[in-house]
Amino acid sequence: MAASSTPNSTSLMYLQNVDEVRKMFQRFDSNGDGKISTTELSGVLEALGSSISDEEVAKMMVEIDSDKDGHINLEEFAAFCKGEADPYNSAEKEVKEAFELYDQDHDGKISAAELHLILTRLGENCSVADCAGMINSFDSDGDGFVSFDEFKRMMAASNNAAA
Structure with a gap:
């Protein structure tokens, strides 16, 4: 996720272990129902200072929501964090976007x-x-x-x- 443009899996892909992934997932899952909605995803991205359109959030959801149920579960989130959701992104670009977030x-x-x-x-x-x-x-x-x-x-x- 870039701070100034379209966020994607890069801001989170460097989470290194299950506990870190679960902790970040729980931050996104603000209502604690075990899944991340479009509204929750958008809210966290905005809190991080990203100006992201509803269309961009929808594209992220399509990219991450592999079972197409309209929500991101922990397994999908973990794959997203590992960079599996978009295998065509270059590592350098991903690191640059993560850097730009901070x-x-x-x-x-x-x-x-x-x-x-x-x-x-x-x-x-x-x-x-x-x-x-x-x-x-x-x-x-x-x-x-x-x-x-x-x-x-x-x-x-x-x-x-x-x-």
């Missing part, structure tokens, strides 16, 4: 404040200082931000750890 001011780097904003919108309870610590763990050039290259390395390390 890079709220589109300056090419993720600050602790930006990370805090997104994590807070997703229901995480962390401080800006906590986010600064997360940033520092991947900030190879010591500038206090995560650049796109650093973000790619972070995603690669995360994917390797899960494999």
